[in-house]
Amino acid sequence: MMQRAREKRGLLIFVSAALILFTGAVMAHRLPFQNESYEDLKIFTEVLSYVEANYVQEVEPEKLLHGAIRGMLRTLDTHSSFMPQDVYREMQVETEGRFGGLGIEITIRDEILTVVSPIEGTPAFRAGIQAGDKIVTVEGESTKDMSLIEAVKQLRGPIDTSVTIGVMREGFTEPKDFTLTRAIIQIKSVRSKVLPDSIGYIRLRSFHKSTSEELDDALHDFDERNVSALVLDLRNNPGGLLEQAIAVTDEFIEGGQLIVYTKGRLANQNMKGFSKTQGSHPDVPLVILVNGGSASASEIVAGALQDLKRATIIGTKTFGKGSVQTIIPLSDGSGLRLTTAKYYTPNGRMIHEKGIIPDIVVEEPKPEPVDGESAATPPRRSRTGLPEDDLSGDPQLQKAVETLKAEVKQNKKKAAKAG
Structure with missing residues (x-):
């Protein structure tokens, strides 16, 4: 057990040190910020090391690092997110016009998981889900602080299985549960x-x-x-x-x-x-x-x-x-969805x-x-x-x-x- 802990700690410190070196190389063209960034990453490494060595129970290094990445991206905007390997592999499925799910487009607005629109003829549409609905729970679990990618992953699942979402909308005094059965979403545009x-x-x-x-x-x-x-x-x-x-x-x-x-x-x-x-x-x-x-x-x-x-x-x-959002593949098969620009109409x-x-x-x-x-x-x-x-x-x-x-x-x- 002690040997395993030492190996994990060694891996964690190595990854953190590599992150510092990599960031230092990237920041080399931004000299005014280089020292400050280096100091911040030193603190980041210290925290990771202390958590891994002293937390009440063992934590997988990958879980700590992925959690740190998610937290970092959450400070940017609601559309930038980290995609684990399985999510990244399925990321482009919607654009093919055929996928499994409930048939809703969602986003995060004012820190609340929000329905952009239900797709006609899908389980969500037939159940009465409406644009602007706030999804406050998924299977009884609060969506507060849930990233968009995490929400999509929970809402999707095998065909013919069901998922219950708690919805708040104008006129509701309390959330209302909708139980939807997942299906293949085949869209004729x-x-x-x-x-x-x-x-x-x-x-x-x-x-x-x-x-x-x-x-x-x-x-x-x-x-x-x-x-x-x-x-x-x-x-x-x-x-x-x-x-x-x-x-x-x-x-x-x-x-x-x-x-x-x-x-x-x-x-x-x-x-x-x-x-x-x-x-x-x-x-x-x-x-x-x-x-x-x-x-x-x-x-x-x-x-x-x-x-x-x-x-x-x-x-x-x-x-x-x-x-x-630009999709960036990462070396371990995961991906990064990063907001890189904004759209403007012809008149600006x-x-x-x-x-x-x-x-x-x-x-x-x-x-x-x-x-x-x-x-x-x-x-x-x-x-x-x-x-x-x-x-x-x-x-x-x-x-x-x-x-x-x-x-x-x-x-x-x-x-x-x-x-």
Whole structure:
């Protein structure tokens, strides 16, 4: 036992000393901070050594080091995190459009685990989970001080197994438990329908690898059906791939226009995304619907088309998730998710924690109290995710249709006058 303890202590001191040497090398170009950083790391090494040698019970060196890394990243922001090997291996699964889980996009807001948006047709959606819900417990365990990566790991699990989450939302006097059964989440990004008055409705549920292709198919179908105007519904769309946000925006603007840019500390984090070619529909009247569940890639699309005066934005303020996370593989097979830049709209508006303010604010109707799956679907859409022909239950979509009808009428007058 004593020999094992000495070996562990030796390993821990070696790792800490190596960390000091490595950091000293990295900091060599920042001389004013080098001595201070060296002293801080000496203290870090002392604490690790004392804990390993004197704590009431043995602690694995890896557990101590991983805990120190998590604590360090937690002081930065809610999106920077350490990913153990198993989490890192599964990290990119969502972008493929098929994964196991509950069907919710989550973040940490005001130090509370918060639902960005449920994905339509998933266990979370059917159970009535809503954008803005605060997840305060998972299987009875408090989520206070739980990192985003840790939360995702707890919520995921084998298919057909269940997990109980405690939810607080506006109007609740105490947390309410929701027991959800995990399932394969297979996402079709685009749903479409032709509304009365030849107005095309496109619902973008997420931004995955196939989103722009699915959008092309929907737009081609609308062309064959002589659609005169478009509604792009990004409500409760939690985002996804940046390249897909750029590709979607590209469909509706002229070539060579700035869509989004990022700014970070390093030059290689400063990126500009432009439209590549003439969009397939650069002139069709367009309204975009957003709400508090529209985040990330959704906000990039809405912000760009608003700045370029290409679309009218209707709904409520978006979520405000506009930071860039770079994934960095580490030598032991784990990974680091580090915030390295922030997104800006073409006119220089920062998205992060600001959100996109609609041109026309229209509040959503308050959902009915949830009591099982029967009341889970929001009143504005059917269970297919598409609106009914009667739009009376969806004031935001109603306003979008009214706005487009007025714009089409005005365009016809202008064309007649010019002719």
